């Protein structure tokens with residue numbers, strides 16, 4: 425694992441984590457049984473650590489690993505259809521070195537962007553339980569503390585969005601989540617100086633139904649890039665990204 429010492433320590437703890445018995449059983453069962461198309465693959469079958477640039481200004485905060493995507497490959501959004509939708513957009517907006525993400529050793533390099541998730545183990549039906557999200561929150565907290573240059577949080581889906589607001593509530597930076605409504609393109613300037621950008625999750629359910637188009641997703645990362653590249657003395661403003 426590359427990166428600063430704090431991140432190496434964190435990621436080695438994440439990879440060994442067994443706090444959620446239901447998710448431990450599920451991630452390992454999927455890794456044993458496999459999907460037919462991947463029967464020759466060695467599944468990762470463990471918690472998936474974050475991936476990207478420790479000097480990132482943009483954090484992508486997703487939901488949880490896909491059962492046959494990152495639970496198979498060991499890297500966020502790698503080897504599944506959500507990643508196939510997202511990485512070309514990261515490439516076009518200058519955050520990714522390649523427009524694809526197939527495996528851990530594909531040479532993909534992220535610059536200025538880090539990817540993490542509210543839960544780090546694949547959950548049944550892509551639905552982590554509240555207690556499982558709470559169990560995983562301290563890992564997110566350590567990333568948010570360690571990634572000192574973050575300016576923009578791109579929350580993919582409502583669970584990622586809520587995970588960041590919950591973090592601010594635990595730190596007593598906001599008193600409640602009132603006024604922070606999840607809708608695609610919503611943008612909130614936060615008391616911690618960062619900006620929260622909300623996006624629909626690039627799941628099949630959203631991308632194959634047209635609920636999330638490539639143009640809508642591109643607009644989110646273009647806006648994230650604009651905010652990230654602003655001068656330090658520019659205060660972020662609240663507005664809605666057009667899609």
Ligand code: SF4
Pocket residue numbers: 438441442443444445447448471543544545556559560
């Ligand atoms: S979801 Fe998070 S807290 Fe739960 S077992 Fe996986 S890494 Fe640990």
